[in-house]
Amino acid sequence: MSDTDAHVTNAYFRETMIAQQPPPATETGAIKWLRENLFPTWLNAIGTVIALYVIYFIISHAAPWFLNGIWNASSLTECREIRNATLGPDASAACFAVISDRWKQLLFGFYPSEAYWRPVVALVILLAGLAPVLFGSIPRRFMAFSLASPFIIFFLLWGGSIWLPIAIAAGFVIGFYVAKALASVNQIVALLGVVIVPILYWFFVMMPLVNMLQGFLPIGIMAIESKQFGGFMLSIVIGVAAIVLSLPLGIMLALGRASDLFIVNKLSVGFIEIIRGVPLIVWLFTASLLLNYFLPPGTNFDLTLRVIIMVTLFSAAYIAEVVRGGLAAVPKGQYEGADSLGLDYWQSMRLIVLPQALKISIPGIVNTFIGLFKDTTLVVFIGLLDPLGLTNSIRASTDWNGIYWELYVFIGLLFFVACYAMGRYSMYLERKLQRENR
Amino acid sequence: MKKTIFLGTLTVAGLCAAAASAATLDDVKARGNLNCGVTTGLTGFAAPDANGVWEGFDVDVCRAVAAAIFGDENAVEFVPTTGETRFTALSSGEIDLLARNTTWTMSRDTDLKFDFIGVNYYDGQGFMVPRELGVTSAKELDGATVCIQTGTTTELNLADYFRANNISYEPVPIQTNAEAQQQYLAGACDVYTTDASGLAATRATFEAPADHVLLPEIISKEPLGPLVRHGDNEWGDLTMWVLNALIAAEELGITSANIADMSAAPTNNPEVNRILGTEGELGAMIGLEADWAKNAIMAGGNYGEIFERNIGENTPIGLARGLNAQWTDGGLLYAPPFR
Numbered sequence: 138m139s140d141t142d143a144h145v146t147n148a149y150f151r152e153t154m155i156a157q158q159p160p161p162a163t164e165t166g167a168i169k170w171l172r173e174n175l176f177p178t179w180l181n182a183i184g185t186v187i188a189l190y191v192i193y194f195i196i197s198h199a200a201p202w203f204l205n206g207i208w209n210a211s212s213l214t215e216c217r218e219i220r221n222a223t224l225g226p227d228a229s230a231a232c233f234a235v236i237s238d239r240w241k242q243l244l245f246g247f248y249p250s251e252a253y254w255r256p257v258v259a260l261v262i263l264l265a266g267l268a269p270v271l272f273g274s275i276p277r278r279f280m281a282f283s284l285a286s287p288f289i290i291f292f293l294l295w296g297g298s299i300w301l302p303i304a305i306a307a308g309f310v311i312g313f314y315v316a317k318a319l320a321s322v323n324q325i326v327a328l329l330g331v332v333i334v335p336i337l338y339w340f341f342v343m344m345p346l347v348n349m350l351q352g353f354l355p356i357g358i359m360a361i362e363s364k365q366f367g368g369f370m371l372s373i374v375i376g377v378a379a380i381v382l383s384l385p386l387g388i389m390l391a392l393g394r395a396s397d398l399f400i401v402n403k404l405s406v407g408f409i410e411i412i413r414g415v416p417l418i419v420w421l422f423t424a425s426l427l428l429n430y431f432l433p434p435g436t437n438f439d440l441t442l443r444v445i446i447m448v449t450l451f452s453a454a455y456i457a458e459v460v461r462g463g464l465a466a467v468p469k470g471q472y473e474g475a476d477s478l479g480l481d482y483w484q485s486m487r488l489i490v491l492p493q494a495l496k497i498s499i500p501g502i503v504n505t506f507i508g509l510f511k512d513t514t515l516v517v518f519i520g521l522l523d524p525l526g527l528t529n530s531i532r533a534s535t536d537w538n539g540i541y542w543e544l545y546v547f548i549g550l551l552f553f554v555a556c557y558a559m560g561r562y563s564m565y566l567e568r569k570l571q572r573e574n575r
Numbered sequence: 576m577k578k579t580i581f582l583g584t585l586t587v588a589g590l591c592a593a594a595a596s597a598a599t600l601d602d603v604k605a606r607g608n609l610n611c612g613v614t615t616g617l618t619g620f621a622a623p624d625a626n627g628v629w630e631g632f633d634v635d636v637c638r639a640v641a642a643a644i645f646g647d648e649n650a651v652e653f654v655p656t657t658g659e660t661r662f663t664a665l666s667s668g669e670i671d672l673l674a675r676n677t678t679w680t681m682s683r684d685t686d687l688k689f690d691f692i693g694v695n696y697y698d699g700q701g702f703m704v705p706r707e708l709g710v711t712s713a714k715e716l717d718g719a720t721v722c723i724q725t726g727t728t729t730e731l732n733l734a735d736y737f738r739a740n741n742i743s744y745e746p747v748p749i750q751t752n753a754e755a756q757q758q759y760l761a762g763a764c765d766v767y768t769t770d771a772s773g774l775a776a777t778r779a780t781f782e783a784p785a786d787h788v789l790l791p792e793i794i795s796k797e798p799l800g801p802l803v804r805h806g807d808n809e810w811g812d813l814t815m816w817v818l819n820a821l822i823a824a825e826e827l828g829i830t831s832a833n834i835a836d837m838s839a840a841p842t843n844n845p846e847v848n849r850i851l852g853t854e855g856e857l858g859a860m861i862g863l864e865a866d867w868a869k870n871a872i873m874a875g876g877n878y879g880e881i882f883e884r885n886i887g888e889n890t891p892i893g894l895a896r897g898l899n900a901q902w903t904d905g906g907l908l909y910a911p912p913f914r
Contacts, residue, residue, distance in 0.1 A: 214891070217782060238625055247627040364652070365627075425660055429667030517615075520655045520664075526615055530623050530655075532753060533616030533631075535891045539780030541753060 198229070205230035206543075208237050212536035235540050236547050239531050243524055243547065246367015252296075252359060256370050259293040262286050263377065271562065273569070287381070294374065297360035300350040304343045308335040363441035367522040369551050375441070376510040376555075379448040383509070384502070386449065387456025388495075392486065394457060395464050405457070412454035418515050420447045425519035444516055452509040459501035463494035496570045503563035507556045524548040599671055599803070599810035600644070600862055608650045611637035612670035615655040618776040619886040619894075620676050629653045632885040633674040635875040636695055636801050636818065640672060643817045643867040648874035662687055665804060672814055674801040676770075678728065688805040692815035695800055695878075697898040697907055699793035700732050701771035703778060706786050708765060713740075713792040720745045722755050722764035729769055732795040752777065770797055772886065772894055779891045813861045820850055820868040823910040824877035826901050831876040838869045849913045857913060878908065 162168055176182040207230055210216040216232035224230060236243070245253055266286030269279040288302040312335040319327035351357070366374060393405030412420070424443040432438055467490055475485030495502075517526035528544045531537050603609055613621040613633055621631040638648040654670050665673045666688065676698075677683070679691040704710045704719075713736075723730050725748045737744050747764040749755045756777055759767040767774065771793060778784050801818065803811050824830075827847050829837055838851040848854035852865030861867070875881050879901075886894045900906025 213780065242623070242625060242627060247623065250626070364654075422659070426663040426667075429663055429669060518657060518659065520615055520657045520660050522615065522655055526655075529751075529753070530616035533614075533618045533620075533622035534624060535618060535776075535779070538618050538776065538891075539756065541757065 202229045202231050206233040207231070208233050210234035211238070213539050231543050231546075232540060233543055235531065235537050235543050239527075239537075240547075242531070243368045243527055243544075245370050246522055246527065247365040248367070248370065249359070249361065249365065252361060255293045255296070255358075255361075259290045260373070262289050262293070266290075271566075292358075294366075295361060295363065296358045298347060298351045298355070298357040300347045300356070304347045304350075305339070308339050308343065311335050311338055363439050366441060368527055369524050369548075371441070371516070371521060371523050372510070372513045372552075373555075375445055375448055375513045375516065378445045379452055379509055379513075380506050382445075382449045383452040383456055386453040388460050388491070390453060390457035391460035391464060394461055409454045409457050412450055413458070417448070417451050417512055418518060420451055421515055421519050423447070440519075440521065444519070444521065448509065448513065452505060455505045455509075456502060459498050459505055460494060462501065463496075463498035464490065466497050467493045496567075499563055499567055499570070503559055507559050510555060510559070511552060524551070599807045600813060603644060603671055607645075608652050609637065609641040609644065609672065610652045610654055610670045611640070612654050612656045612661055612664050612673040612675055613637065614675050615657060617676060617773075619772070619890070619892045621653075621674075630885070632696065632881060633676060633801070635881045635885065636674045636821075637672060638874045639821055639871040640814055640817050642874035643813070643820075643863060643871040646864070646866070646870045648870075662689070665689065665802065668804075671810070672801055672803055676799045677802060679798045679800050679802075683802075689802045690805050690811045691800045691802045692811055693800050693818045694798040694907075695818060696772065696798075698770045698772050698797035698799050699898075700729050700768060700795040700797065701774050701793050702790040703759070703767045703774045703787055704765060704790065706788050710788075710790065713790045713794070714742065716744065716766060717742045718744070719765040720747050720763070722747045722749055722758050722767045724749055724751070724755065724769060728795070728797075733768055736794040756780070772892075775894050776886075776892045779893060809862060813863065816861055817868070817871050819910040820871055820913070821878040821881065822901075822908050823850060823913060824868070824872045825879040826903065826908075826910065829872060829877055831873055831880060834869060834872055838866070846913050 159165070163172060175185040205220070205224055205228060207216050207219050210219055210232065211234070213232055213235070216230075216234055220226070220228060220230045241250065241253070245256060248256065263286065266283040269275045269277070269283050285306070288306045291305075292299060292302045312331045315330045315334045316327050319330045390405050390409055393401045394409065396402050396405070421444060424447040425440060428438065428443060471489055471493060472485070475489040478485075480488065514523055514525045516523050517529075520526075522530060525548065528548070531544065532540060611634075613629060613631075616622045617631070617633075619631060620633045621629060623629050634653065637651050637653065641651040642648040644650070654664060656664050656670070656673070656675060661673055661675050661677065662683075664670045673689075674695075676696070678698075679694060683689055684691055702713050702716070704716075710716060716737075721733065721744050723733055723746050730746075733744075733746075744766075747758060749758055752769065752773060755767055755769070758764055760781070767777070769777075771789065774789055778787050778789070781787060801814065803814055823846075827844065827850070829847060829850070834851070837847060838853060841848045841853040845854060849857055850868045852858055852867070852869060856865065858865040858867045876884070879896075882894075882896065882899065883889060886892045888895060896904070896906060898907050900908065902909040
């Protein structure tokens with residue numbers, strides 16, 4: 138009893154406040170949190186205990202394996218000898234030595250080791266080129282770099298003459314100016330011109346031009362065939378190329394499917410349904426096996442390029458359906474509002490409808506991209522050595538035969554990092570674009 | 576419109592395919608390297624090392640052919656192929672030679688239109704069991720669970736063999752050799768069956784290889800050999816005689832160690848001289864230089880040296896020569912005379 142109550146005359150009343158007491162132990166701090174979150178009812182308490190046991194079971198088995206990991210050895214046998222010598226024969230220990238021995242191969246495949254800097258620089262340029270597209274806070278003028286970056290990356294990865302990527306890029310510039318010149322004549326003529334003139338240029342003018350320029354001013358770095366691509370680099374090349382190419386294609390297909398024009402509509406529907414209705418692995422076999430018979434012998438139509446095209450078409454069909462969902466979710470009033478402003482079809486799509494539709498579709502689009510990126514491992518079935526294919530090759534050497542988990546853990550980690558980053562970006566973008574129309 | 580282009584391409588492709596089948600050797604020479612199909616990885620037979628350099632028993636056959644043509648064992652582009660893509664890659668011309676532990680069967684030779692140029696490894700299907708089971712013969716495996724790769728000839732061979740011997744078994748279907756190793760070690764099956772060379776390679780990777788035994792029964796014939804497209808006999812002859820030269824070299828005692836001396840001047844043995852080009856004109860008969868066989872043998876040694884280096888008893892795989900010994904040693908290797 139505090140001394141402030143000393144002068145109290147009436148025994149039934151307290152005239153002053155009691156000093157603040159700490160809350161009961163069960164209602165504060167960690168104990169409260171535990172009670173509320175882990176043991177609120179009997180059922181939950183049992184569940185918690187079981188879950189804790191499962192976590193303990195997994196960690197108690199996996200942790201020693203990870204922590205005892207042996208990083209320096211030249212073969213699995215040596216790993217086992219080191220383990221027997223230091224930990225005893227019954228200890229569980231990972232043999233991560235296979236990763237220190239082969240990580241370069243898992244990342245770059247058969248890319249020449251003196252040129253490893255090229256894919257690394259290409260990755261930096263890719264990220265730098267993507268930044269202005271992905272993050273609005275970066276000044277728009279850096280978009281010019283983003284437009285140039287695919288050609289720089291192409292040059293870095295495949296090498297050869299510098300004039301080839303420049304000549305390819307020139308095709309787009311030609312298309313741009315053709316569009317500008319013909320726009321005043323007629324829209325349809327302009328559209329045809331944009332498609333036909335650059336294609337004619339690429340097929341008939343470009344190669345002689347490149348050869349002439351190369352003879353005139355030979356600049357270039359060592360050419361590297363895509364046969365030598367492999368490992369995680371191959372996954373990224375296929376994945377990124379397909380992601381970048383399939384988004385515009387998918388949007389065009391979605392617009393085509395929503396279009397009133399009979400031929401455009403039916404072609405889009407047919408394309409989407411046929412591509413989507415057949416498993417990706419079948420398309421990959423088509424790319425690698427069937428095309429070989431159709432193409433004249435001796436034509437060197439790059440297998441990696443064929444795979445990129447197939448994966449792009451496949452994912453474009455999925456993107457088209459995701460975007461179509463977004464288009465359908467935009468209220469009809471928005472379309473009508475655009476029309477009432479006197480905007481033509483492309484303007485209304487570009488300025489009013491697509492920004493809203495794409496915002497709605499973001500989770501679906503990123504979901505498709507993550508799926509696509511992981512599906513690149515299917516190329517192992519047509520003999521391309523992606524990381525999973527390389528696990529088999531690495532196991533086939535007598536040094537590392539019998540190794541499983543170490544390689545898969547490493548590859549899984551690489552894929553997880555890439556896919557998790559994509560997922561996080563999608564959430565960032567959704568938050569940033571959030572408007573109060575939910 | 577798309578359809579007509581497609582059909583047009585098809586027609587053109589068909590015409591070109593008909594026109595451009597012959598003269599693989601000219602194509603290879605013009606290209607400057609040999610395109611050789613190998614597996615994406617099979618212990619001892621083909622695998623890339625840490626620097627991406629392919630090595631193995633099948634790989635050395637490719638290198639020998641390249642060396643015979645170009646005098647350079649590295650003038651080979653190795654194309655990794657899977658079980659599904661290997662035959663298409665060969666028949667479409669993507670590769671010139673397929674050295675991918677492929678079993679020589681009648682339908683592959685005739686219906687698929689390939690020519691096997693010989694046998695570089697005589698294999699057969701065997702069984703591996705844990706020693707503690709105390710089994711000494713495949714006939715004692717009544718009621719056993721058997722790990723077996725689905726969709727392979729081994730599956731069919733197994734069914735045939737057990738039915739013929741009136742034994743019951745329970746198959747445990749698995750997809751890959753890697754999976755099989757895990758399942759077998761985890762005790763999911765009593766027996767693992769696949770090609771004997773594969774069993775030996777698998778057992779070599781176990782922590783305690785001595786705890787597992789290979790049963791003596793070999794229940795199938797699996798002659799593994801390199802193959803080429805049907806229809807270009809000159810190319811088939813060339814590759815066949817490169818393989819024969821490797822086998823004959825071992826029989827005649829030509830090794831990578833003494834080949835420099837033996838080819839410097841004609842020796843007492845006329846067949847050695849004919850192989851090494853110091854006598855006769857055998858090289859010109861297959862469109863190559865006189866020292867073709869010398870280069871082929873120098874690439875990786877004779878057959879015996881290639882065998883010992885990749886899969887022989889001093890390697891972790893530790894295969895005995897067995898059927899793959901020279902005919903003079905009781906094996907099946909028998910190169911026709913060089914004359």
